[in-house]
Amino acid sequence: MGVVVAVEGLDGAGKATLVGALADAALRRGAVVETLAFPRYDADVHAGLAGEALHGAHGDLRDSVHAMAVLFALDRAGAAEDVRRARATQDLVLVDRYVASNAAYGAARRGEDVDGPFVAWVHALEVERLGVPVPDAQVLVRVPGELAAQRVRDRAAADPTRTPDGYEADAALQARCAAVYDQLVERSWLAPWSVVGAEGDRAEVTRTAEAMVEFWLSGSSRCDVASGSSVRSDTIET
Ligand SMILES: Nc1ncnc2c1ncn2[C@@H]1O[C@H](COP(=O)(O)OP(=O)(O)O)[C@@H](O)[C@H]1O
Numbered sequence: 564m565g566v567v568v569a570v571e572g573l574d575g576a577g578k579a580t581l582v583g584a585l586a587d588a589a590l591r592r593g594a595v596v597e598t599l600a601f602p603r604y605d606a607d608v609h610a611g612l613a614g615e616a617l618h619g620a621h622g623d624l625r626d627s628v629h630a631m632a633v634l635f636a637l638d639r640a641g642a643a644e645d646v647r648r649a650r651a652t653q654d655l656v657l658v659d660r661y662v663a664s665n666a667a668y669g670a671a672r673r674g675e676d677v678d679g680p681f682v683a684w685v686h687a688l689e690v691e692r693l694g695v696p697v698p699d700a701q702v703l704v705r706v707p708g709e710l711a712a713q714r715v716r717d718r719a720a721a722d723p724t725r726t727p728d729g730y731e732a733d734a735a736l737q738a739r740c741a742a743v744y745d746q747l748v749e750r751s752w753l754a755p756w757s758v759v760g761a762e763g764d765r766a767e768v769t770r771t772a773e774a775m776v777e778f779w780l781s782g783s784s785r786c787d788v789a790s791g792s793s794v795r796s797d798t799i800e801t
């Protein structure tokens with residue numbers, strides 16, 4: 564039975580970069596690894612519609628916080644079997660955005676905090692009703708909002724297919740979302756969290772990834788990280 568780890572954070576935080584480093588670290592350790600990413604824009608019609616709505620299509624669809632969250636949730640429901648199979652056959656399953664993205668972005672859009680109705684609604688919808696598998700651990704890639712926004716702008720400048728979507732272009736939303744993510748961590752919402760800064764260089768990302776993979780795959784009770792690394796894992800439990 565493998566470990567399912569969801570990697571979360573703002574747009575441009577460095578999630579995909581960390582997922583890549585975690586996968587490399589696990590492979591170097593001889594582990595069998597699978598990587599998934601949500602939304603699955605190309606593989607799932609619900610995600611496809613949500614992605615198009617984020618870029619202004621489908622009338623007022625984007626205006627509805629709940630409608631957008633239902634689409635993202637149905638995308639995950641459609642992948643639930645894949646996640647269960649991966650957990651059964653792999654040592655480590657890395658998921659770039661998962662249920663907590665819906666909780667953080669939806670609550671932020673509604674101006675709610677972690678105790679508001681939206682976060683509870685996401686849990687009831689995705690976990691209790693749709694049967695989306697609960698992850699074993701979650702990682703918040705936490706960087707200052709301005710750095711994440713700059714990375715989104717740089718990415719768009721380098722790749723015209725990555726124009727910022729409606730959420731990415733909304734700095735106030737990203738700031739509220741960062742606050743909700745911090746509350747989700749504080750509450751150990753859904754599963755234990757660890758927090759990683761991604762402001763350092765690539766070598767530091769690699770060191771951090773190696774320490775985290777060692778922790779998950781060894782099942783040790785605490786995560787020893789080289790000094791200078793920015794991982795905070797006191798919320799990890801085994
Ligand atoms: N630790 C880091 N140091 C410097 N640049 C980074 C780091 N992590 C990510 N980046 C860069 O920031 C941008 C966004 O990273 P990415 O992993 O795609 O973020 P996300 O998946 O959270 O949107 C990319 O151009 C990436 O190369």
Ligand SMILES: Cc1cn([C@H]2C[C@H](O)[C@@H](COP(=O)(O)OP(=O)(O)O)O2)c(=O)[nH]c1=O
Nearest residue numbers: 574601602635660661664665668669730731
């Ligand atoms: C997966 C997911 C994403 N989102 C939001 C977060 C992002 O701002 C946006 C798009 O996801 P994102 O991961 O940024 O996709 P990409 O970088 O490929 O465009 O959707 C949710 O609100 N709920 C979810 O369940």
